[in-house]
């Protein structure tokens with residue numbers, strides 16, 4: 142998208158969503174510009190009137206009244222504009238956040254996971270929260286400045302065309318000086334952005350609850366603090382260097398140029414006006430005020446460019462995301478999956494040299510359960526994310542119910558999953574479980590049944606308000622839960638979900654052995670529910686024993702595929718790993 146269109150885009154977007162407020166703001170800005178020239182002209186007439194008091198009293202009073210009306214209108218505009226703008230900004234921010242969140246939701250997860258996208262999303266939100274309002278102010282200042290400069294130039298040209306030229310010529314070099322300063326500053330901010338992000342991360346690690354324990358035990362606090370301080374010190378030093386190099390020098394140059402220009406232009410005005418018969422004190426007042434106001438407007442115009450640079454930098458990411466949403470490839474939605482087939486599927490994470498999955502061939506039918514085993518990093522989670530439609534393969538084909546998915550863009554209406562890195566929703570146990578299938582009406586009995594199966598019910602029933610007790614650390618009077626208790630809620634969420642597929646990705650890390658053993662029984666039941674494909678990713682080979690089939694992953698490939706008996710009889714990798722684990726328990 143071309144950068145220069147960004148302000149135009151913003152105006153259009155605001156008009157489309159809140160035309161009345163935007164229109165009022167623009168009209169008030171136009172009025173401000175007109176009032177500015179009107180005041181100069183009236184003051185000139187008053188000075189003239191004062192110079193020749195004889196018989197001009199009525200006119201003088203009329204000009205005085207006009208000046209008062211002008212000042213009153215000016216004041217009203219000054220009160221009205223911020224009021225309308227605040228109103229517009231609050232409404233538009235909500236709208237923009239909604240649009241942005243919807244757009245972010247449509248970015249493929251794999252793209253969202255990469256740092257570059259995270260930075261883009263961060264900058265887009267930054268635009269809404271910190272730069273959108275300044276962009277609106279810039280638009281408003283631009284409009285009133287343009288109207289003011291044009292009308293003052295017309296007024297000055299009535300006396301001599303030299304005056305608007307003088308006003309413009311003295312202001313233009315200053316515009317360039319400021320533009321250069323702003324460009325440098327913008328470059329500096331852009332350069333500092335990754336370091337700022339890293340500094341925020343260090344600060345977060347130093348202050349967040351999750352990292353406190355490790356910071357204490359490994360005595361990392363001073364290490365992180367010195368890293369944080371170094372980064373912020375470097376940034377401050379760079380900003381100071383920038384300030385001395387560009388702002389101070391530029392400011393000095395500006396002051397010298399403007400003073401010299403003003404002395405010259407006013408001197409020239411006096412000489413010129415004294416040579417003509419139209420010379421009067423009022424005209425001199427108009428010329429001096431006119432030239433200085435026009436200069437201020439032109440310079441203010443340029444000063445605004447700093448806001449425009451920032452709005453462009455942060456806004457670029459916002460508009461890009463909103464724009465992308467419209468050109469997005471449609472996703473293929475399935476409510477009932479009877480079969481899913483991967484044909485020669487390969488997958489490579491962005492910016493990686495090697496494939497994480499290669500040549501995966503697999504057919505899964507409804508009412509079938511599959512275990513996925515393999516060493517760390519062999520591709521188990523990646524393949525389950527592909528089956529869930531979270532990642533799109535970079536090679537090969539996917540067929541759902543026998544139909545090829547074009548562009549490999551797959552989405553299910555309803556699937557269940559328990560991930561290794563599940564989320565702790567700082568709300569209530571009911572909501573934590575209900576999120577497993579939010580689009581249906583709440584099934585109270587099913588929530589309790591899911592909690593019973595996952596073992597969550599044993600502690601939830603003893604909470605103050607049971608399933609409606611606030612849990613976590615955010616809400617008032619919330620109850621703290623242990624790691625294992627959170628995990629049981631995450632498992633209950635998976636159990637509560639409906640739909641034609643469930644993926645359980647090693648969901649037992651925080652559970653005690655008794656709970657783990659009991660859960661494997663439940664996994665068996667849940668995966669074996671009718672009209673479902675059940676997938677269990679696990680390091681405990683014994684837990685996959687009950688699956689109809691097991692695949693063994695190694696370096697991104699399926700190296701064994703069969704039932705438990707077949708794999709044991711084959712005496713391959715699975716049987717070897719199984720023996721090793723069994724020995725560990727029996728020794």
Ligand SMILES: Nc1ncnc2c1ncn2[C@@H]1O[C@H](COP(=O)(O)OP(=O)(O)OP(=O)(O)O)[C@@H](O)[C@H]1O
Nearest residue numbers: 254490493497515516517518519520521522523524
């Ligand atoms: N977000 C990512 N970006 C780049 N590479 C990744 C990413 N996630 C995983 N990988 C790489 O892909 C490969 C497979 O990872 P995956 O998480 O699927 O393995 P896994 O078998 O589930 O491992 P584990 O048993 O440790 O959970 C690994 O080599 C890993 O380094």
